[in-house]
Amino acid sequence: MGNRLDLRRDRQRACVTVVVLAVAVFGIYGRFLGAPLIYDDYPGIVNNVSLRRLWPLFGTAGVAGPLLPPGGQPTERRPFSNLTLAINYHFGGTDPAGYHLVNVVLHILTATMLAALIRQTLRLPYFDGQWNEHGGLLALAITLVWAVHPLHTGAVIVAIQRSELLASFLYVMTMWTALRYWGATAPAPRRLWFTVAIGSSLAAMTSKEIAASLPLAALFYERTFLATSWRQVRRSWPLVILMTPGWGLIGMMLWANRDSARSAFATSRYVLPFSTWWVTQTKVLLLYLKLAIWPWPLSVHYAPTYLQTFDAAWPWLLAFALQTTATTAVVWRRPAARFVLVVMAMILAPSTLVPVFRMMVAEQRVYLALAGLITLGVLTGYRAILAYAPVHGDRLAAGAVVLLVLIFGSVTTRRLSAYEDHVTLWQDNVRDQPDDATAHYNLALVLITDKRTPEAMHSLEETLRLDPEHQGALNNMGMLLEQHVGAHPEDVAAVNLLGEIMVKLNHPREAVAQFERALEIEPANAVTHSNMGTALAVLGRTGEAIDQFDTSLQLQPDHLKTHYNFGVLLLGAGRPSAAIEHFQYIIRHDPDDALTRLKCAIAYALSNDREQALAMAEAGLSVAQARQQDALANEIRAWLVDQRSRPTA
Numbered sequence: 001m002g003n004r005l006d007l008r009r010d011r012q013r014a015c016v017t018v019v020v021l022a023v024a025v026f027g028i029y030g031r032f033l034g035a036p037l038i039y040d041d042y043p044g045i046v047n048n049v050s051l052r053r054l055w056p057l058f059g060t061a062g063v064a065g066p067l068l069p070p071g072g073q074p075t076e077r078r079p080f081s082n083l084t085l086a087i088n089y090h091f092g093g094t095d096p097a098g099y100h101l102v103n104v105v106l107h108i109l110t111a112t113m114l115a116a117l118i119r120q121t122l123r124l125p126y127f128d129g130q131w132n133e134h135g136g137l138l139a140l141a142i143t144l145v146w147a148v149h150p151l152h153t154g155a156v157i158v159a160i161q162r163s164e165l166l167a168s169f170l171y172v173m174t175m176w177t178a179l180r181y182w183g184a185t186a187p188a189p190r191r192l193w194f195t196v197a198i199g200s201s202l203a204a205m206t207s208k209e210i211a212a213s214l215p216l217a218a219l220f221y222e223r224t225f226l227a228t229s230w231r232q233v234r235r236s237w238p239l240v241i242l243m244t245p246g247w248g249l250i251g252m253m254l255w256a257n258r259d260s261a262r263s264a265f266a267t268s269r270y271v272l273p274f275s276t277w278w279v280t281q282t283k284v285l286l287l288y289l290k291l292a293i294w295p296w297p298l299s300v301h302y303a304p305t306y307l308q309t310f311d312a313a314w315p316w317l318l319a320f321a322l323q324t325t326a327t328t329a330v331v332w333r334r335p336a337a338r339f340v341l342v343v344m345a346m347i348l349a350p351s352t353l354v355p356v357f358r359m360m361v362a363e364q365r366v367y368l369a370l371a372g373l374i375t376l377g378v379l380t381g382y383r384a385i386l387a388y389a390p391v392h393g394d395r396l397a398a399g400a401v402v403l404l405v406l407i408f409g410s411v412t413t414r415r416l417s418a419y420e421d422h423v424t425l426w427q428d429n430v431r432d433q434p435d436d437a438t439a440h441y442n443l444a445l446v447l448i449t450d451k452r453t454p455e456a457m458h459s460l461e462e463t464l465r466l467d468p469e470h471q472g473a474l475n476n477m478g479m480l481l482e483q484h485v486g487a488h489p490e491d492v493a494a495v496n497l498l499g500e501i502m503v504k505l506n507h508p509r510e511a512v513a514q515f516e517r518a519l520e521i522e523p524a525n526a527v528t529h530s531n532m533g534t535a536l537a538v539l540g541r542t543g544e545a546i547d548q549f550d551t552s553l554q555l556q557p558d559h560l561k562t563h564y565n566f567g568v569l570l571l572g573a574g575r576p577s578a579a580i581e582h583f584q585y586i587i588r589h590d591p592d593d594a595l596t597r598l599k600c601a602i603a604y605a606l607s608n609d610r611e612q613a614l615a616m617a618e619a620g621l622s623v624a625q626a627r628q629q630d631a632l633a634n635e636i637r638a639w640l641v642d643q644r645s646r647p648t649a
Helices: 002-032 041-046 079-092 096-122 135-147 150-157 159-183 187-205 209-226 230-243 245-256 258-267 274-293 310-331 335-353 369-388 393-420 422-432 437-449 453-466 471-487 492-504 508-521 526-538 542-555 560-572 576-589 594-606 610-626 630-645
Strands: none
Touching: 002 096, 002 135, 002 150, 002 393, 041 079, 041 096, 041 159, 079 096, 079 159, 096 135, 096 150, 096 159, 135 369, 135 393, 150 159, 150 393, 159 187, 159 209, 159 230, 187 209, 187 230, 187 245, 209 230, 209 245, 209 335, 230 245, 274 310, 274 335, 274 369, 310 335, 335 369, 369 393, 393 422, 422 437, 437 453, 437 471, 453 471, 471 492, 492 508, 492 526, 508 526, 526 542, 526 560, 542 560, 560 576, 560 594, 576 594, 594 610, 594 630, 610 630
């Protein structure tokens, strides 16, 4: 009779947990279901041909199917997630409400399953009954705080983050069903939970790579909470072994998409040494920790600021080492806490160890791992409150949780409001990440769509200031300038800018035509003559280019850009002594121009003036380091190493 009452009470509490979580999550996210598709939603959903039909699942020779998404898409290597998006597309096309609704439901299901897993774990004999009385309420508190945390807004409201949500749900479901399997005594339930655990683990691994750690997490869970030795773990080897084919599936998907991955690495201008990525991830992990505690400001995209020099890296490496050492010391003799932190590390490992150079930071990567951090925080806080106030500790703890949920909920609501409008979202991103070229570019695109051309031009200019070779920005600015020049052919400044963009887009002949047109309108324009010289130099018409640069400097002797381009041309034409004059002119007027100092050093080296060359390069290196121009500093450093390795004359 007592067991039946306990079972009924547990079911009632489980129902209350589901209702509370559903009400809290829908109360926050429900009114934002109509938020528009953004950013990666377009390649992943709107332009994803594999979503167009549900059958055949693997597509045909000419058309990709939902279980075989094409390479280069956000869902490549994630067929199960892609299939759920295809089902959404089948019933609602590109209407964002359907995608957001499924994401919110998945978020609720994950929170519910997480609560069940935590509740059952806290009641295991491992804890000697210390959490039995309040285990259910603590599980609800943990998952409620997790479910409303502002750091999840991007994962839940951005439709293409279905992969993160689905993999996380299936990850928790696998752990929960594995626990039911370990606890089952009758053959039939044991087979059922065994089968469900295997199926959910394979589905998780085909949803996103974060689930690759599931076999190890299950093994580590049993060893920590259920077994007193590794010998006892052997009874569950069949479960763990049958999860490992998921690794083979991940490997097959990586191999199938090897060409798109190789192409991305071969063509990307953002590729850096793997060591730079790994060093920078120490800074990223500390940022995730900060956002978990103080989740503001949040951004759709973060500026890829890499730690490329020792001077830039050592403070972060030291902070990370101290944090890791302190954490290890605290949890070393606490197996349960150690389990939580190790699984968090395993979940974060794929995105931390495998470089995605254009996406250094992504809030959604912390989605599931954050549950571990909140679990440790809530349980530690609860114990501290009870120690401080044994009599009223439960009420104080409940009040603290309610207050935290209200604060996090209000911050999440405020953050979600930015997703209601494309422009507002990217304006917020630019405000918080002013050095992010991608954010400026995406803001420009939505402004172009809204026909706000002057603002779009400003955003494109900012993009090119931060990333001068950004092809999308160059193309879109060229398009806008062509429209403007067509309507205002007398605008010499616009014609000049259009010609400059054509040169950068490797269309020098078209650029020359634009500059000739500008010179017909205003023959004595120094900037036009300078730009004409640059275009002619690209075409290999060196003599004509020199004439244009000479004319430009006669009209405007202090134009530093002309001096630089003229110097580069003379350097390439085998006239380093003449190039030095132009570079030195720039340095006198702008001593902090490290790039010009490097060019001047090269010119001195070609003039066989080794001493001046090394001194100039050293000065350029100091300037680059002072201005945190890490890539340029590395280039100068490499040039110095090469020069010093050469025998002196």
